[in-house]
Amino acid sequence: MTDVTSRSGQEVIDAWLAAHTGDLLGWRRDFHEHPELSRQEVVTTDKVMAALTAIGLSPKRLPLGTGVVCDLGPDAPGRIALRADMDALPIPEHTGLRFRSQIDGVSHACGHDAHTAILLGVGHLLAQAGQLPVGVRLVFQAAEEVMPGGALDAIEAGVMNGVREIYALHCDPRLPVGSVGLRTGALTSAADHVDLTLHSPGGHTSRPHLTGDLVYAMGTVITGLPGILSRRVDPRSGTVMVWGAANAGNAPNAIPQEGRLKGTVRTGTHEVWIELEPLVRSIIGELLGPLKVSYDLSYFRGVPPVVNDADAVAKLARSVSACGPAAVADTPQSPGGEDFSWYLEHAPGAMGRLGVWDGFGPQVDLHSPNFDIDERALAVGVRTLAGLILG
DSSP, rough: HHHGSOHHHHHHHHHHHHHHHHHHHHHHHHHHOOOOTOEEEEEEEEHHHHHHHHTOOOOOTTTSSSSEEESSSSSOOOOOOOOEEOOBBBBOEEEEOOOOSTTTOOOOOSHHHHHHHHHHHHHHHHHHOOOOOEEEEEEEEEEEEEEEHHHHHHHHTTTTTTEEEEEEEEEEEEEEEEEEESEEEESSOOEEEEEEEOOOOOOEOOOOGGSHHHHHHHHHHHHHHHHHHHHSOOOGOOOOOEEEEEEEEETTTTEOEEEEEEEEEEEEEEHHHHHHHHHHHHHHHHHGGGGOOOEEEEEEEOOOOEEEOHHHHHHHHHHHHHGGGTOEOOOOOOOOOOOGGGGGTTSSSSEEEEEEEEEEOOOOTTTTOOOOOOOTTTHHHHHHHHHHOOO
């Protein structure tokens, strides 16, 4: 074990990567081949626990049975937390990789296998680095892919106690490998779900005036809610309402008794997110009031936007710059949601977008059965996160 004071942080990182890149690949491919869905990451948790214990660390399983927290360095408040998510998606894999998923209908189509391997590598590197300048907390989180997200479970278990800053990376297939996209302010959007069921006495399509025309009412909400929201919310907030499912009736000459709409509401600002649920409820009531249909509305609040702290982004940028002169890249705000935002309710921090595109093939989006990464990104991820501590 070498004290980091005897060598520069970058020398320590270089030496570890030179000796352990094969370990990084092995971990990532093992996780990729054996994906587990949200809150079912038992085997993945076991593997992380075993790998950290084997090098003398004392990881702790989170109370719900999936997820790991592990502390390194000085035992004092003011720790820097590093987070990775571990869960896979209910999506079949069509990559044809030699180490493709062995679980039917489940795959790491969002890169969480890479996130987990990178943080495991960072843990190994820091454990071998010797005396650290600051306390570090590794958070291997379950259930990022479901709302409101496993981050809340981890926070309830105390992972943010004594943490002064928190950082994470997320794979981005739109950025070339070797780069990390950084943005101050909102990086992702809040994402809520709307589930609306409408009820009517039903009737014949020749006499809509004698009943509540349910399909017409559905159409009114389908077009009216997104349109009115766009006039009631500041357009600079990036608020958008999109329907994903609409179902009602079977016969062309019968007004159905029930119909259902499902959709998402997203916004880029925390202030608008707080106001969205009462606003959506009010607009739906106003739209349906004259139409003689009743309804049940279930509004599921998801996650707030990830809002990157300016100082934390500056620290990430300094660390990323060690990966090369063009490693720091700009990245736009994403309309997707990420439960890393819950940690930022407790401490400042930042998430970076880890470039995983090889620069030649198609840019396959996240959550696609064909999604894969250029594995050179693993070393970039380790260098970036370890650099926050040793840089």
